[in-house]
Amino acid sequence: MSLEDCADALRDHDPDRFGICLLAPAEARAKLMTLYALNLELARAPLASTEPLIAEMRLQWWIERLEDIGAGKPQSHELLTPLAEAWGPRAAGFAVLAEARRRDAARAPLDGPDAVVAYVRDTAVPLAQFAAEALDGATGGFAPPDPRGVFGKRKNTEVASVIAAQAEGVGLAHWLAALPALQGLGLGLWDAAPGALAQIAGHARAKLAEAKAQRRHVPRRLAPVLFPGAGVRAALQAAPRGIEALAGAAPSEFRRRLALGSFALTHRWWI
Structure with missing residues (x-):
């Protein structure tokens, strides 16, 4: 490849x-x-x-x-x-x-919202941190990360915190958007009731709000790895209505391109 x-x-x-x-x-x-x-x-x-x-x-x-x-x-x-x-x-x-x-x-399906949060935290956050490392190394760098992929110097803990919060919030939204397919693969939830999905969406909103509140700590050069994509809001709004609503919430190709074009002009990644 x-x-x-x-x-x-x-x-x-x-x-x-x-x-x-x-x-x-x-x-x-x-x-x-x-x-x-x-x-x-x-x-x-x-x-x-x-x-x-x-x-x-x-x-x-x-x-x-x-x-x-x-x-x-x-x-x-x-x-x-x-x-x-x-x-x-x-x-x-x-x-x-x-x-x-x-x-x-x-x-095996996950056994509840807490398990979903833990899974997304383990999969999405390190990926975002490695991606930020790639961008930062290309633009001069502000601190080398430690071997676990977490930024090492104390002055950069704020940046690492924002990246982690945004990655977790976006990751949860993407997991919800994928849930109709995940259920068919046996990787969704044992109980995918609207209440459980609403709880996951609520946690995602809280992490996105946390990242937004700290956005001034993030250098502009790292904005691309925080880009949420076009479907986050739609997935979070649909989740409390159940899997059927999530199945119909996927963004069109036009919406995807529009979101990316808007981000390219503004570098606004927060929601």
């Missing part, structure tokens, strides 16, 4: 993040595209088999290959090769993104 292949995969399956890559500085695109393409593959890996053991073995393969990159072992793989070229040993840290997907291999 060359960078062009990464771009094609994102354009087809993750258009919002593809748009982020287009808005990023040229020197950051290789890092962002390979990171987001890896995230796409990790999300798919546990769904490639209905047998939990085989699905988990697929994830373990990715973890071991990322560890190999960290150890400096050369890669000959369509995605891992450009990933290693873009990130070097730092790519070993991406194993946390794979670890967070292990529960998907079991095809």
Whole structure:
């Protein structure tokens, strides 16, 4: 998978993040595209088999290959090769993104809103932090992150806090938008009653409000990784009405492009 292949995969399956890559500085695109393409593959890996053991073995393969990159072992793989070229040993840290997907291999629904929040926090927040690292390294940097992907210097804790809150809020909205499909895969909720969905939407709104209140701490150069996409408001409004309402809340391609174009002009990411 060359960078062009990464771009094609994102354009087809993750258009919002593809748009982020287009808005990023040229020197950051290789890092962002390979990171987001890896995230796409990790999300798919546990769904490639209905047998939990085989699905988990697929994830373990990715973890071991990322560890190999960290150890400096050369890669000959369509995605891992450009990933290693873009990130070097730092790519070993991406194993946390794979670890967070292990529960998907079991095809077991989540047992309530708190479990959904924990799952989204584990999957969405580290990804946003790694993406911010890619952008920040391309523009001079304000502090190196620690090995877990969290910004290290005390003066940057405010920025890390905003990124985490925005990623969690947006991630929950995206999870709700995907819920009709997730239910069919066995990855939704045991009890997807409107009350539970309203609770998840309420938590998402609280995290988005937290990020908005601290938006002045975030350098403009990091705005692309905070871009929420076009469907967040619609998903949060539809959630209390149930899964059927969520199924009809997906934004059109026109709305997606309009949201990205508006963000490109204003860099306004908060909701």
